[in-house]
Amino acid sequence: MIATDDIPRRYDPALAERVRHGIGQMPGSGGVHSCVGFLAQKLAQIQGSARPQLEKPQLVVFAADHGIVARTASVYQADVATLRVRNILAGNTVASMFARRNGLALTLIDCGLRADFEPHLQLVRIKMARGTLDSSRGAAMTVGQCRAAIERGTRLVTRLPGNVLLLGETGMGNEAAALLMSRLTGVPVADCAGFGNVGQARELAVLQGALDLHVGISNPVAALTALGGLEIAALVGAVLQAARQRRVIVVGGFVTTAAVAVAAKLAPALLECCVFSHGSQANGHARWLQLLGAEPLFDAAVCTSESCNAVLAWPLLKSAEQLLSAVAEAQ
Incomplete structure (x- = not known):
């Protein structure tokens, strides 16, 4: 438990x-x-x-690969997590630039990337697998992997200074987030996922197949194990620990919202600690926030990355302080 x-x-x-x-x-x-x-x-x-006083804000970006992406994305898209991680560590992303200019410490968490990276001051490795398995053909994780990821996310936050945690994600976690949204809320997966024009029917069939395969699962941790991602599991642990410590939790987007939603099934009061940066209309994100009773700061994403959207909430938090x-x- x-x-x-x-x-x-x-x-x-x-x-x-x-x-x-x-x-x-x-x-x-x-x-x-x-x-x-x-x-x-x-x-x-x-x-x-x-x-209140805001101290030593931490921008923490969680990254992992997903097995289901091999069936829903192109070869280039399947490898996008590695490219994004390299750009973040090189300081080349908008989120990296905003973090530097706003005095935010940035840490990237390798929760389960297939690739390995050279040691870096901003990189923390907590992975126990090189990505999840394909949830349309079996459970994404074992129970042990899911619980280990949650525990490692918890321990990660205990070692971070400050009282503000800005949460970001990089990779291809939208499919896992859509699956979790559909399973936890009952909203059809077609309304949860943001589809492009190419491959929409194929992607929907794969996602629906994953839900059908795990049809009897409703417990939030069991759903996370079957359908989620290693970074989402680590985020669940991070959110729970941040709420215990009364940190301000800034939620950057759809994937981080998925983690908060799972965690809130376990501890509903943690939503009192959460600030949601935006509610994107491109997928089921805005509707999920409504179901959670959450009010986002912005009606739509200001940037394309969750990390960037989390950072853009920081000046408003400082203004409130x-x-x-x-x-x-x-x-």
């Missing part, structure tokens, strides 16, 4: 009223219904303080 009884609800109505009143006294703030006001309320509740600091100084 995965222990989650140490993640209680933390909502404090008295603190919420204090923050609401204080922000309302600031001319031009827009009150708690503005984007920054909403975030100010969120930060106050996460830290249990009317003057500064607003509450100004409120405290004015009182």
